[in-house]
Amino acid sequence: MRKRFNCYIEKLQDKITNKIGDLDPDARLKEDLWKREGGGGGRTRVIENGAIFEKAGVNISAVHGELPVSMKNYFKVKTGQFFACGLSLVIHPKNPFVPTVHANWRYFELYNSKGDIQDQWFGGGQDLTPYYVFEEDVRHFHQVCKKACDLHNEDFYFKYKKKCDEYFWNTHRDEARGLGGLFFDYLRPNKKFSIEKWYDFITEVGNHFLEAYVPLIEKRKNMSFSESQKAWQEIRRGRYAEFNLIHDKGTLFGLKTNGRIESILMSLPPRVQWRYNYQVKTNSPEEELISILKNPRDWI
Amino acid sequence: MRKRFNCYIEKLQDKITNKIGDLDPDARLKEDLWKREGGGGGRTRVIENGAIFEKAGVNISAVHGELPVSMKNYFKVKTGQFFACGLSLVIHPKNPFVPTVHANWRYFELYNSKGDIQDQWFGGGQDLTPYYVFEEDVRHFHQVCKKACDLHNEDFYFKYKKKCDEYFWNTHRDEARGLGGLFFDYLRPNKKFSIEKWYDFITEVGNHFLEAYVPLIEKRKNMSFSESQKAWQEIRRGRYAEFNLIHDKGTLFGLKTNGRIESILMSLPPRVQWRYNYQVKTNSPEEELISILKNPRDWI
Numbered sequence: 163m164r165k166r167f168n169c170y171i172e173k174l175q176d177k178i179t180n181k182i183g184d185l186d187p188d189a190r191l192k193e194d195l196w197k198r199e200g201g202g203g204g205r206t207r208v209i210e211n212g213a214i215f216e217k218a219g220v221n222i223s224a225v226h227g228e229l230p231v232s233m234k235n236y237f238k239v240k241t242g243q244f245f246a247c248g249l250s251l252v253i254h255p256k257n258p259f260v261p262t263v264h265a266n267w268r269y270f271e272l273y274n275s276k277g278d279i280q281d282q283w284f285g286g287g288q289d290l291t292p293y294y295v296f297e298e299d300v301r302h303f304h305q306v307c308k309k310a311c312d313l314h315n316e317d318f319y320f321k322y323k324k325k326c327d328e329y330f331w332n333t334h335r336d337e338a339r340g341l342g343g344l345f346f347d348y349l350r351p352n353k354k355f356s357i358e359k360w361y362d363f364i365t366e367v368g369n370h371f372l373e374a375y376v377p378l379i380e381k382r383k384n385m386s387f388s389e390s391q392k393a394w395q396e397i398r399r400g401r402y403a404e405f406n407l408i409h410d411k412g413t414l415f416g417l418k419t420n421g422r423i424e425s426i427l428m429s430l431p432p433r434v435q436w437r438y439n440y441q442v443k444t445n446s447p448e449e450e451l452i453s454i455l456k457n458p459r460d461w462i
Numbered sequence: 463m464r465k466r467f468n469c470y471i472e473k474l475q476d477k478i479t480n481k482i483g484d485l486d487p488d489a490r491l492k493e494d495l496w497k498r499e500g501g502g503g504g505r506t507r508v509i510e511n512g513a514i515f516e517k518a519g520v521n522i523s524a525v526h527g528e529l530p531v532s533m534k535n536y537f538k539v540k541t542g543q544f545f546a547c548g549l550s551l552v553i554h555p556k557n558p559f560v561p562t563v564h565a566n567w568r569y570f571e572l573y574n575s576k577g578d579i580q581d582q583w584f585g586g587g588q589d590l591t592p593y594y595v596f597e598e599d600v601r602h603f604h605q606v607c608k609k610a611c612d613l614h615n616e617d618f619y620f621k622y623k624k625k626c627d628e629y630f631w632n633t634h635r636d637e638a639r640g641l642g643g644l645f646f647d648y649l650r651p652n653k654k655f656s657i658e659k660w661y662d663f664i665t666e667v668g669n670h671f672l673e674a675y676v677p678l679i680e681k682r683k684n685m686s687f688s689e690s691q692k693a694w695q696e697i698r699r700g701r702y703a704e705f706n707l708i709h710d711k712g713t714l715f716g717l718k719t720n721g722r723i724e725s726i727l728m729s730l731p732p733r734v735q736w737r738y739n740y741q742v743k744t745n746s747p748e749e750e751l752i753s754i755l756k757n758p759r760d761w762i
Binding site: 192194208210217219334335396400403404407408414417423424427428430431432433434435436437438439 | 519635696703723728730733735738
């Protein structure tokens with residue numbers, strides 16, 4: 163399974179970065195191959211200052227070795243080797259009418275002292291962070307998420323949409339980071355779903371990613387925007403940075419386990435503003451966004 | 463002592479914000495008085511988009527009540543009322559040749575069930591975060607810190623300078639946030655120093671703050687700078703935001719104990735950039751800064 167999923171994310175990374183290149187001919191992709199002390203490494207691909215994409219990172223990594231102490235405590239195991247691989251992406255478009263998107267698909271194995279698999283699971287998801295709400299866009303994204311889920315279990319979309327709203331909650335701001343999508347973790351083999359069936363599910367979600375997101379880029383990328391709309395995007399990207407640096411488990415985990423800093427923090431927005439006690443105008447599109455972030459909606 | 467110190471920080475806030483107003487006639491000060499549910503409140507003063515100061519916050523607060531659970535665990539007490547007051551300031555100048563400065567002076571009391579003082583201490587410090595290194599400026603700041611310390615104990619400067627370098631360490635970047643100053647905490651009454659003597663020490667440090675910092679503004683505020691020097695300041699301010707959101711105990715404490723978010727996060731820089739794997743040029747002034755941040759120096 164580790165080979166199979168690793169092979170999958172390698173191809174998916176190619177597919178997504180090729181699409182980014184097609185959409186934005188100005189975008190020059192920078193690729194960094196890196197090795198991890200202790201085992202494994204990754205392939206980081208980043209675009210900056212494109213015509214469409216202000217900053218986009220699409221990274222894969224496959225790491226293994228002895229579990230760091232902090233992870234042992236976290237997983238409540240005393241000894242053990244682990245393997246983890248995954249694809250992480252964050253795309254920050256230039257135009258404030260095109261949402262930021264984040265996705266992650268990962269696989270984890272823990273071994274006992276004999277080297278047998280002791281535990282294994284998939285995790286991940288994908289979620290949208292718009293700066294202006296076009297209901298049809300958000301609905302499209304969620305509908306494609308649901309379509310992928312429904313092919314495996316009709317409860318999954320509702321279950322993982324709810325988990326997504328819960329996870330991407332900026333507690334100190336009492337608002338969601340964005341308008342949701344899917345979030346799942348610890349998808350372990352059980353009576354109904356073997357690890358192969360979970361593989362089929364998570365790769366289904368991954369295969370639907372471009373269908374969920376690309377139409378939103380194509381529809382909005384040429385809309386003209388004002389300086390103040392760009393500033394609003396940068397203010398909201400401040401909240402994005404707050405979530406990632408204060409709350410996001412993946413980020414903190416990476417920082418604590420000596421991950422490659424530049425690959426972990428590629429998720430941070432290109433430009434951010436923090437203004438003191440910034441207030442939106444009554445009945446403005448900015449106020450509409452805030453009101454939905456404070457009370458997550460059903461989109462289907 | 464709580465009345466005495468609270469009175470002191472009220473006057474110090476006036477003194478500092480008056481000076482800011484004198485230095486920057488374009489700066490319009492915004493004042494917010496706020497109350498805390500559970501007891502106490504504060505007076506937040508912020509300037510944005512001045513001619514000299516891009517963003518500056520000088521806040522005082524005095525809060526009291528039942529200790530929140532997270533603080534009980536932190537201080538290892540089971541029950542108890544507390545009182546805490548302090549002044550916190552962060553000044554982000556516009557010109558990249560003027561350093562950012564941070565300072566904090568605070569006093570804390572814990573009570574037993576009879577309402578008697580069970581524990582009390584002062585804490586705080588002040589530290590400089592330049593974007594370009596002018597050795598004479600950094601030396602001046604440290605010399606004034608030392609002068610204030612020496613009036614009370616000749617070991618204090620060296621002791622608290624070292625603590626400052628240790629505290630403001632961005633572990634995940636393996637570099638200091640800035641070029642240091644003073645940092646002290648848990649200054650409790652002991653054989654040599656009564657709480658009154660600690661009061662004399664901490665107010666001495668507070669009284670020297672403007673003398674340490676203002677000459678640096680006056681010397682550098684009119685220096686011309688390029689777009690790329692401004693961008694460098696914004697990139698470094700990204701590291702400042704990382705420290706405050708990932709590592710700073712005061713910030714995390716505030717967020718976890720339901721403090722006033724906008725007052726806590728006023729420390730965040732006005733504008734920040736995160737570029738993927740940004741590298742400075744060899745033998746550049748930017749490289750000089752990095753090399754000193756990686757190997758903190760003695761300035762006296």
